Amino acid sequence: MYKKVMVAIDGSKTANQALTEAANIANTYDATLCIVHAVHGDTEADKKAGSEILEQAQSSAGTRKIEIRLLQSNIEYGLNGIAESIAAAAADWEADLLVVGTANRRGLERFFVGSVAEQLVTRVSCAILLVRPQSTEKESGAH
Template sequence: MYQRILVALDGGAASETALDHAILLARATGAEVEGVFVVDDSSPFLDVTGLDPVRLVEDLITAGESVLSAAATRLDRAGVPHATCLLGKHEIQDDIATTIVAEANGWQADLIVMGSHGRSGARRVIMGSVASGVMAQTSLPVLLARQWSEPGDGQARSDVKE
């Protein structure tokens, strides 16, 4: 079935849920997982007056390395063969979605797993949707793992356990 699963990670609760699903699928099918973090240095917030764009990109790289290290630890504990990939400025072609699809194609993934916040309306227009962009640009199957929370607790939870 699946032999190479690319999981897009951003450090948020939805991407943690996506990693949960990637681990389950990889264990069930014997697949290898590649965890990917995209450093988006084209974001408009980098142009905000008073902020050092070089420092912000350095902080994004550090955050990405931390997310990938934590994912590698979880994949190791689960016994899943894996690789991680921090994609920075020279890899970004247009936007995050395009970069994820290009990496999936280059790595010859046969499934993309990613989190979805499930935003709609104005919040989706303002914040965009990487998941929608990936689905529009790829012919690969895409598994979207929704972030959900218990009513009133404010904490995102995953229903998948290692």
């Protein structure tokens, strides 16, 4: 079903959960996994930090067929620039599935900050899997 699975990461806990899901799917379908990370700045420090995030993700993915890509986003466009660079990478690579963690923002925070995952839903032509943060019993209100 899936031959090319792309996952976008940012070093967060939810992105790591998305990486785990993407690696499991890639292993299940014997698909190639492409891990991408978008950086805002174009300084060497930005690129180095992004490369370190990718290398750590690559070593923890546990899949045989794997690629990594450091994406450059336009800082002037903020989150739109990140979503744009990820969507372009998914199209260029011809991904069958894009896996993305979502911050699960609500209310005013979502209105003002926005969501890269939400923007990707409207920008990519492939299937997309949104991975929500895992909540603990305390956070979900369970007793």
